[in-house]
Amino acid sequence: MDLAMVGDRIIPLDSLDPVYLDRGVFFGDGVYEVLRSYGGRLFALEEHLKRFERSLAAVYITGIDISTIRDRVMRAFEQAQLADAKIYFHITRGSDRRNHVWKPDLTPNFLLTISPAPDSTAEKAAGIAVCTHPDWRWKRCDIKSLNLLANVLARQDAENRGCSEAILIDEAGMITEGSSSAFFAVFGRSIRTAPLTSNILPSITRQFVLKAATNLGMGLIEQSLTPQDAKTADELFIAVTTKDIIPVVKFDGKPIADGKPGPITKALIDGFRKFTIP
Ligand code: PDD
Numbered sequence: 001m002d003l004a005m006v007g008d009r010i011i012p013l014d015s016l017d018p019v020y021l022d023r024g025v026f027f028g029d030g031v032y033e034v035l036r037s038y039g040g041r042l043f044a045l046e047e048h049l050k051r052f053e054r055s056l057a058a059v060y061i062t063g064i065d066i067s068t069i070r071d072r073v074m075r076a077f078e079q080a081q082l083a084d085a086k087i088y089f090h091i092t093r094g095s096d097r098r099n100h101v102w103k104p105d106l107t108p109n110f111l112l113t114i115s116p117a118p119d120s121t122a123e124k125a126a127g128i129a130v131c132t133h134p135d136w137r138w139k140r141c142d143i144k145s146l147n148l149l150a151n152v153l154a155r156q157d158a159e160n161r162g163c164s165e166a167i168l169i170d171e172a173g174m175i176t177e178g179s180s181s182a183f184f185a186v187f188g189r190s191i192r193t194a195p196l197t198s199n200i201l202p203s204i205t206r207q208f209v210l211k212a213a214t215n216l217g218m219g220l221i222e223q224s225l226t227p228q229d230a231k232t233a234d235e236l237f238i239a240v241t242t243k244d245i246i247p248v249v250k251f252d253g254k255p256i257a258d259g260k261p262g263p264i265t266k267a268l269i270d271g272f273r274k275f276t277i278p
Pocket residue numbers: 034151177178179180181182201202203204205206239240241242
């Protein structure tokens with residue numbers, strides 16, 4: 001007899017709610033997106049949908065109509081009535097008994113949540129401390145997949161050490177990105193960040209940061225840096241959809257410059273804000 005046990009309750013496996021058999025739970029077999037709104041307007045919706053489509057294709061989840069996803073996002077956003085919203089959504093390959101090989105006819109599962117975007121005013125004003133952690137992730141970090149255990153472990157380690165973000169270091173000793181953010185350093189009038197390869201996520205916020213930097217007449221250097229380089233930077237910051245740009249004032253316990261958010265980072269925050277208001 002095929003059985004399942006949920007908590008302490010035994011039931012026939014066939015009568016188990018398919019939600020328990022989601023391949024997203026068994027294998028992290030799915031992809032996701034996070035976007036937000038500013039002042040009642042969704043920000044960079046098309047960029048997020050495009051990346052989502054790319055992630056789906058990369059893991060061979062087929063048959064998803066992106067215009068349906070766009071409609072769902074817009075419908076949830078309208079219904080929630082949140083001016084500054086954070087929207088999370090994912091698609092998993094579907095639900096089935098656990099088997100590494102998937103059946104071709106599975107129905108993908110869609111989940112979306114919408115809630116107020118975090119208020120990052122205090123972090124923007126004071127800056128944050130970050131701690132390094134080995135980058136234990138797989139080799140396709142360009143896919144926004146649900147496999148986030150390595151990110152979660154790094155972020156929790158940072159939290160335990162009093163840091164607001166973990167900065168991931170690859171086997172060559174180079175910084176890849178944050179556990180859930182892109183990472184940037186400012187040297188003089190140039191900003192430096194890792195190039196877009198399969199070892200980092202093509203961050204949407206990164207695109208707008210580079211645009212803001214160009215608008216400010218700054219140089220862009222897409223080249224990885226070491227923790228030692230980071231410690232000697234004039235300024236550091238992270239970038240992520242939910243909070244846009246957050247100054248980093250301490251790196252592995254070492255204050256950056258005078259230990260306060262720097263003028264270039266502040267100018268980029270202002271430059272970024274211009275993209276978010278009509
Ligand atoms: N994280 N790098 C990683 C590993 C990320 O998880 C994220 C975003 C970013 C920044 O990407 P974007 O600018 O597109 O938000 C970079 C999301 C918000 C999360 O997992 O919650």
